[in-house]
Amino acid sequence: MKNKNPKPQHTKSNESTIHFKGTFIAVMLLGVIMVASWFGVYALFLSR
Amino acid sequence: MNLHKYEKIWLIFGIGSLAVFLAVIGFAAFWKGTHPQSHIETIDPQNVEAHEAFKPENLGLREVADGKYTVNIIASAFNYDLGKDENGNRVDTIRVPRGSTVLFQVTTPDVVHGFQIAGTNVNMMVEPGHISRYETVMKNNGEFTIVCNEYCGIGHHLMFGKVEVYD
Ligand SMILES: [Cu+2]
Numbered sequence: 001m002k003n004k005n006p007k008p009q010h011t012k013s014n015e016s017t018i019h020f021k022g023t024f025i026a027v028m029l030l031g032v033i034m035v036a037s038w039f040g041v042y043a044l045f046l047s048r
Numbered sequence: 049m050n051l052h053k054y055e056k057i058w059l060i061f062g063i064g065s066l067a068v069f070l071a072v073i074g075f076a077a078f079w080k081g082t083h084p085q086s087h088i089e090t091i092d093p094q095n096v097e098a099h100e101a102f103k104p105e106n107l108g109l110r111e112v113a114d115g116k117y118t119v120n121i122i123a124s125a126f127n128y129d130l131g132k133d134e135n136g137n138r139v140d141t142i143r144v145p146r147g148s149t150v151l152f153q154v155t156t157p158d159v160v161h162g163f164q165i166a167g168t169n170v171n172m173m174v175e176p177g178h179i180s181r182y183e184t185v186m187k188n189n190g191e192f193t194i195v196c197n198e199y200c201g202i203g204h205h206l207m208f209g210k211v212e213v214y215d
Contacts, residue, residue, distance in 0.1 A: 024054040028061070035065050042072065048169045048187065 085172035085180045093157050093176035096122060101153050101179075107131035109142050117144055121154045123161040123174045126203030128194060141210040144186055151183040162197035165211050173198060189213045 051059075076082040096102045101120045108131020110118050119142055122129040130139040144150055154163050156174045163180065164171040167190070172180045194209035 020052060020054050024058070027058055031058070031061055031065070038069070045169055048167065 085182050086175065086178050087181065089179045090177055091155055091179050093155075096155050096157050099155075099179075102155060104131075108139050109144070115145075115148045117148055117150045119150060119152050121152065121163070123154055123156045123163060123196070123207075125158050125161075125201050126196075126207040128163075128196075128207065128209040130209055141212050143212045143214065146186060146189045146213050146215050149183060149185050151181060154180045159200050160198050161200050161207070162195070164195050164197045165192045166195055167192050168211075171197070186211075186213045189215050 091099050091102075097104065100106065101118075102122055107120050107122060107129055110120070112118050119130070130142060133139055152163070152165075152170060152172075154172070154174045155178065156176050158176060160176070161174040162172075163174050167188075168184060168186070170182050170184055172182050174180050190213060192211045192213070194211060196204060196207035200207065
């Protein structure tokens with residue numbers, strides 16, 4: 001893909017303005033799914 | 049070190065879950081008595097009958113105390129020996145009242161077998177030369193199938209039994 005007007009890459013000065021919100025939501029979602037399924041299985045173990 | 053706010057939250061979440069999981073393992077091991085099913089207790093696989101629990105007359109269900117039972121089983125290709133009834137016929141169903149504590153003791157003279165009572169927490173590997181034990185409280189009534197879940201040979205799918213928990 002050719003980009004005639006390439007946007008400047010992140011430099012040290014604008015690193016703090018990178019948006020992490022999407023990454024954070026995705027990672028938290030995955031973490032919550034893992035912990036919830038773990039407790040689901042443990043609840044099944046205790047109920048049997 | 050400069051950490052992003054989100055990264056800090058994620059790290060706290062990750063380390064927190066690690067601590068919670070470790071606490072649950074400690075709870076299971078020290079309060080609930082959860083431990084591996086094989087206790088490194090060995091038995092001569094060529095002569096399992098020499099062990100008190102696996103003498104032909106001791107196989108199957110026995111009430112050891114009020115509401116406490118022991119079930120001794122020899123798993124072999126391709127059968128679970130649950131003992132004989134008073135008429136000398138082979139037992140295919142273990143019947144226990146609901147809420148009873150049952151200790152399953154299983155060994156095998158031949159190859160690795162599985163011992164799972166589907167729908168309960170009883171699920172262990174049965175290895176020649178070892179005695180596998182699992183004690184459980186039968187909380188729910190119903191019929192549960194004992195299945196072999198380790199491939200043991202050509203008749204593996206024919207290897208099953210039944211546990212009935214009644215009210
Ligand atoms: Cu099998």
